[in-house]
Amino acid sequence: MDVTAFQQRVTDYYENRGWSELDIFTRIGFLAEETGEVARAIRALEIGRDRPDEVTESFMNNRRALVEELEDVLGNVIVIANTYNISLEEVFHSHKEKLSKRYSHE
Numbered sequence: 001m002d003v004t005a006f007q008q009r010v011t012d013y014y015e016n017r018g019w020s021e022l023d024i025f026t027r028i029g030f031l032a033e034e035t036g037e038v039a040r041a042i043r044a045l046e047i048g049r050d051r052p053d054e055v056t057e058s059f060m061n062n063r064r065a066l067v068e069e070l071e072d073v074l075g076n077v078i079v080i081a082n083t084y085n086i087s088l089e090e091v092f093h094s095h096k097e098k099l100s101k102r103y104s105h106e
Contacts, residue, residue, distance in 0.1 A: 003088045010078045020079055027083070031076040038073060041066035 001009070014020045022030075044062045057065070081088060 003092065007078055007081075007088045010075055011082055014075065014079055020082065024080070024083055027076060027079055031073065031080065034069060034072040034076055037069040038066065041069045 011020070041062065044057065045059070045066060048056060078088065081091065
């Protein structure tokens with residue numbers, strides 16, 4: 001699936017669930033929450049969890065958890081981009097150009 005089709009699929013799903021109707025500041029709060037969950041998933045992968053009330057998971061389960069949290073971050077990024085009529089294709093292209101200009105001397 002290409003990035004434009006993926007963005008549209010996520011857009012349709014969020015709209016059908018009513019999740020796209022939330023104001024931008026609520027959406028940013030969700031993005032911050034999901035970013036924290038990415039950090040927690042990476043911590044579990046890299047150094048594990050050492051609290052007695054938590055179960056140590058396998059590498060594959062921890063990796064799966066990270067994928068799920070990255071999905072949630074991406075979903076929130078798509079909704080934010082849609083709010084301002086920005087395609088992921090534009091974001092990817094712009095990021096590629098920025099890096100090329102920034103590091104073209106290497």
